Amino acid sequence: MTDDSGEANRGVTGTSDAVADAVDVLVVGGGPAGVSAATWVGRYQRSTMLVDAGAQRNLSARRIHGMLGTGPTTPAEFYADIDAGLDEYPTVRRLGGAVTSLIKNSDDRFLARIAPTDGDGQIIVTAKRIILATGVRDRLPDIAGIDEHYGVDVHHCPACDGLTAAGRRVIVLGAGAHIPAYASELLDWASEVVIITDSDSDPFFDDDQRAVCAEYQIEVIDGVARELVGEPDALDGVRLADGRVIAGSRVFFSYAHHPTNELATSLGCETDDEGGLVVNALQLTSVDGVYAAGDIVTGLQLVPIAVGTGAAAGVACATSLRGHATVECVPDPAPPTRNFTRPDN
16 A cells, blocks of 8 residues: 555556555546546645546537637537646546445545456555545437437537527427426527427326416427437437427437436435435535535536536645645645634623
């Protein structure tokens, strides 16, 4: 086992189940929240390992929008720029792989088992702090052509991609009582909105919901979507199981997304009714030493917000380590923060 510097294992690969490394902070997840957190921990010169399984939610998007200081950028450009930025922080290392288990030891250190993308076996890492940025998994429509169209003219997030639907006829796919409200969001941009209920008679849509849809001129079609008609970026519509083709040049869907919270729940972190992690103002979960950021925390799921919560988690995590020894190549740590009270007059 190495000391906190981890210098002996900078090129670590999975070759055995021996303890391979020890770091101050382990960041799980290489999306916008995770890389933001790792960046800020790096700015505090803490030894950090960022584990990235390469399954970021926005990889299929054509462009990432709304980031101040940059125009619309492709996910590849976005992450390449981030990778270049992380190179400025020598205490931050990146490892391709998936954390398969995470436990808290009696000495308040965390032990993670990691299955590396390159190599066999497992890497075992100990850390003083954890930042979870594991995101959510979306349920995609079971419809022919989804792989080619997703991220081009089929989307799941109105806030992210609604502007691409400006002035267009939009088809909404999904099941559940929330769909009429979801469809109404798209009226901020679309000229027309039509809902395909994904059943021949959707029991989740009651008469009141259908009446409200009619009031806002949202057409409701009972049917099962089977195929996207047209080429990517030249969508003509959606073919139903009964052969009808519903015209539209953009599709938005909302079935379900599942927080990737298995590691968090195994540690005992509190979750809300939606499965998101409960955090305080410092992004600290209910388990001391475990922070969370990004889509795994319930709220608006936007890249700028993920970056912001990741930064908050990174700074809070790093400052919580004041007074703890760190890597040898950086100055001595600052003393623990103390609360000084003014004496009574």
